[in-house]
Amino acid sequence: MPEFADFLEIQTRTAWGKTLLGFAEWSLSAGKRISLALDIGTGPGLLPALLATRGNLQAIGLDTDYNLLRAAPASIPVTLGCAAALPFPAASFDLLTATNVIFLLGNPLHALGECRRILKPGGSLCLLNPSEHLSISSATALADARGLTGKNRESLLGWAARAEKHGGWTEAHARNLHTLAGFQLEETLLRVGPGFARFTRASIP
Numbered sequence: 001m002p003e004f005a006d007f008l009e010i011q012t013r014t015a016w017g018k019t020l021l022g023f024a025e026w027s028l029s030a031g032k033r034i035s036l037a038l039d040i041g042t043g044p045g046l047l048p049a050l051l052a053t054r055g056n057l058q059a060i061g062l063d064t065d066y067n068l069l070r071a072a073p074a075s076i077p078v079t080l081g082c083a084a085a086l087p088f089p090a091a092s093f094d095l096l097t098a099t100n101v102i103f104l105l106g107n108p109l110h111a112l113g114e115c116r117r118i119l120k121p122g123g124s125l126c127l128l129n130p131s132e133h134l135s136i137s138s139a140t141a142l143a144d145a146r147g148l149t150g151k152n153r154e155s156l157l158g159w160a161a162r163a164e165k166h167g168g169w170t171e172a173h174a175r176n177l178h179t180l181a182g183f184q185l186e187e188t189l190l191r192v193g194p195g196f197a198r199f200t201r202a203s204i205p
């Protein structure tokens with residue numbers, strides 16, 4: 001397991017790490033009091049680590065992949081679990097996050113319903129999903145314009161391929177999904193290049 005400071009330093013050197021840092025700061029910027037956060041589909045736990053350090057709060061990571069969780073720093077609590085059956089009682093968390101996860105799921109509404117159950121009244125659900133602007137051709141154009149090579153190029157084009165397969169989120173799609181799951185969409189914005197990532201913030205009406 002890596003040392004916490006090394007983990008943060010190494011992980012936020014990558015383009016994706018910088019995106020997650022921006023997302024963490026945005027998630028904490030709504031001015032709400034947050035004591036406990038859960039990041040769903042956390043991978044190696046970078047987002048809960050960023051939330052914990054930036055927000056002075058406790059943040060837990062959850063993922064279905066044990067091997068990814070093993071790479072998380074020791075000070076970040078992580079748990080094995082699935083978005084479709086979150087292993088927590090109702091109204092447990094002040095903040096729920098999921099980056100690059102919900103759009104991949106066969107039944108995103110089911111996962112959002114679970115989020116609705118475990119979010120405290122007054123809490124926030126902050127998601128990052130690819131937007132309608134991310135496609136293999138738009139990602140290739142950005143990679144060429146920025147001279148991206150190697151892993152950076154591969155990961156951008158891989159993300160674009162997954163967005164084409166599963167569908168990027170328009171504002172209307174995000175609003176509809178949140179409404180069906182019992183949330184109210186409060187804010188959405190586009191980030192990453194020409195707006196490849198859609199950030200959404202929602203609450204319980």
Ligand SMILES: C[S@@+](CC[C@H](N)C(=O)[O-])C[C@H]1O[C@@H](n2cnc3c(N)ncnc32)[C@H](O)[C@@H]1O
Binds near residue numbers: 063101
């Ligand atoms: C594209 S990765 C994103 C990882 C991380 N959130 C990030 O932005 O770097 C998707 C993650 O979601 C996890 N995942 C996929 N299906 C899941 C599910 N049903 N419940 C929880 N995690 C899931 C995968 O194991 C993987 O770690």
